[in-house]
Amino acid sequence: PDGSNITDDFGAPAPGQLPAAVKKNRAQLGIALGGDGDRLVVADAEGRLYDGDQLLYAIIRHRAAHEKVTGVAGTLMTNLALEQALARLDIPFARARVGDRYVLELMRERGWLYGGESSGHIICLAKHTTGDGIVSALQVLGAMRAQHRTLAQLTADLVMYPQVLLNVRVPAGFDWRAQATINQALAVGERALDGRGRVLLRPSGTEPVLRVMPMPADANHNGDSFGGWIMSHVDVAGGVYTHIAGIDIVRAAGADGGGTYYVLEDNLRVPSGVSYMLENRKMMMRLFPE
Numbered sequence: 001p002d003g004s005n006i007t008d009d010f011g012a013p014a015p016g017q018l019p020a021a022v023k024k025n026r027a028q029l030g031i032a033l034g035g036d037g038d039r040l041v042v043a044d045a046e047g048r049l050y051d052g053d054q055l056l057y058a059i060i061r062h063r064a065a066h067e068k069v070t071g072v073a074g075t076l077m078t079n080l081a082l083e084q085a086l087a088r089l090d091i092p093f094a095r096a097r098v099g100d101r102y103v104l105e106l107m108r109e110r111g112w113l114y115g116g117e118s119s120g121h122i123i124c125l126a127k128h129t130t131g132d133g134i135v136s137a138l139q140v141l142g143a144m145r146a147q148h149r150t151l152a153q154l155t156a157d158l159v160m161y162p163q164v165l166l167n168v169r170v171p172a173g174f175d176w177r178a179q180a181t182i183n184q185a186l187a188v189g190e191r192a193l194d195g196r197g198r199v200l201l202r203p204s205g206t207e208p209v210l211r212v213m214p215m216p217a218d219a220n221h222n223g224d225s226f227g228g229w230i231m232s233h234v235d236v237a238g239g240v241y242t243h244i245a246g247i248d249i250v251r252a253a254g255a256d257g258g259g260t261y262y263v264l265e266d267n268l269r270v271p272s273g274v275s276y277m278l279e280n281r282k283m284m285m286r287l288f289p290e
Contacts, residue, residue, distance in 0.1 A: 012039040012120045012133070019047035029141075029151065033133040038100070039120035040133040042140065044151050052120040053082045055140050058154040059124065060114055062143030064089055073106040073115030073123075075099070080198050080215050081160045088157075098202070100131050161197060166212040167204075176201055176210055189214065 010017055012034040022030035022043050030043040042050045050058075056072070063069055071092040074082065078095060086093045094110065096102040100121035107115045107125060116122035122136040144151060176182050182201070189199045200213040252260050 011035060012041040015041040015043065015049055018043040019049065023047060031133075031137050033137075034120065037133045038131045040122060040136045040140075041120050042137070042151065046152065048152065050151060050155065051118050052116045052122055053079045053118045054155050054158060054160070055120070055136065056114070056116040056122050057082055057085060057158050058143050058151060059122070059136075059139045060086065060091065061089070061154060062147060063114070064091065065147075069114065071110055071112040071114075073103050073110070073112055075103060075117050076200055076202055077118050077213070079118060079160050079163065081158055085158045098205075104130065161215045163213055163215050168210045168212060170203075170208055170210050172208050174203070174208070174210065176203070 010032070012032045015032045018030045018032050018041070022028075022045060026045075028045050032041045032043075033039060040052065040055060042055060044050070053074070056074075060069055060072055069089075069091050071094065072086055074093060074095050075098045076095050077098055083093045094106060096106040096115075098117070100117060100123065103115040103117060103121065104123055107113070107123060113125045114123070116131075116136075120133070121131045122139075123131045124135060124139055127139065128135045140151070143154060147154065170176075186199055186201060193199070197215045200211075200215065202211050203209070204211055250262050252262060
């Protein structure tokens, strides 16, 4: 560590290596913390990763079996599946601005003991005065042991909604709420979801970007289409939303010789990731100058 790479490609912000480490060590669980120890991500023996929403639900489900949970605080980014799962348990839920400080403020305002963020910030005021990854991990482990269930079993009825995060660069001070066309597009998207999802728009707090996050109940609703519809109503420099799109498509064999096309991956390069494509273009021009 050199003071600037505390969680460089590992830990809660980048837990991609955790599932492999769990399997390699034949462990039941793997726990990843943030650089300052306040965030938590968990991987199980099957290689599944559990984010803050799923871990918070495991804790709440266990607590609700032994005490009255008066409410749970989340953020604008909290997966809609958690809100609906808590409603089935008759537990109130409210959203704060993104940031664990705002979650804590909402909890104190409502007199609630539990809250958290998708990123892994989990706050259990019954055990601590703020968010702490180790305390949160112990709450998850305690719930598993008390109920003699795996983490997958504890969260089996929490079917997460797919989330697609799209960023649109906008002028400084851009007020999307004052844009009639954007509000109209947002209404169209929400009507199309028909209560089976939500569409979130919020300005970034650190850069001139409007974040668009469709949360349809399933991938068949195609979250990209809702986000793209809204983005099309935002004026961007030169009218360019995406510089390069790399789309991987395969065609399955069909009995009639036709077959169905499937999209394996849809990579938007804006602008990171374009270097290999530019190099490929240069090489093609050298090999086939005509």
